[in-house]
Amino acid sequence: MGSLAGRIKPAVRYRGVATAYEAADGNGxxxxxxxxxxMVAAMNHTDYESAKACGAYVLVRAANGKSITVRIVNECPLPCAPGQLDLSQQAFAKLAKLSVGRLPITWTLLSPALSSPISIRYKVGSSQYWCGIQAIGHRNPLATLEVRTAKGWRKLQRTDYNYFLSPDGSGCGKAIRITDIYGQRLSIDGIAIKPDVAQSTRVQFARH
Incomplete structure (x- = not known):
């Protein structure tokens, strides 16, 4: 279970501190x-792990007994310490007053109930000669993204801005295969190269 996970592993309780930031529209x-x-948060630089934390849902608990679930959409740069979560002001306010500033917390990875399927988006500038591919709305953290090429499945490198790149264009516009940290694998066909358009799939990872 979770053998494909990076630093953030299932069923592990992490300790740290919560801070708050102005999340604007929630992009990051x-x-x-x-x-x-x-209800979003920025993961500290260490646990962000070059975007491996992107899209993860975490349950955050404060010592006062209050808890909240947030989705990781951003990175909190150093000096954000390992274990630290920078919560949107809206999320922090559900745990304590913003004036508290720094709040001791524990947090754990979740596999939440989601009704919507995963979407796939090609990066601006993508073509048959170069492309970046992103998965959006996955229930569990992603471990790998692969594309089908003439030689079989090819694992793409993930960037710290959360796109998987095919620098020579191989596999761009072809079938996509994504694997979560639990080893669940989903194959997706019929996603055309439409840069900056989130295209819905019919699939979603199972809960864990």
Whole structure:
């Protein structure tokens, strides 16, 4: 279970501190775009792990017994310490008054109930000669994204801005295969190269 996970592993309780930031429309370093709600957070640089934390849902608990679920959409740069979460002001306010400033917390990875399927988006500038691919709205953190090429499946490198790149264009516009940290694998066909358009799929990872 979770053998494909990076630093953030299932069933582990992390300790840290919560701070707050002005999240605006909820977009951030993960480049998902405006968030449907502002229950979002920025993961500290270390646990962000070059975008591996992007899209993860975490349950945050404060010592006062209050808790909230947030989605990771941003990176909190150093000096954000390991374990630290920079919550949107809206999320922080559900745990304590903003004037508290720094709040001791624990947090754990969640696999939440979601009704919507995953979407796929090609980066601006993508073509058959170069492309960046992003998955949006996945229930569990992503471990890998692959594209089908003439030689079989090719694993693409993830960038710290949360796109998987095919520098020579191989596999661009072809079938896509994504794997979550639990080893669940989903194959997706029929996603055309339409830069900056989130195209809905019919699939979603199962809960864990």
């Amino acid at each position: 370093a993960c480049l998902y775009g405006p968030a449907p709600n502002l």
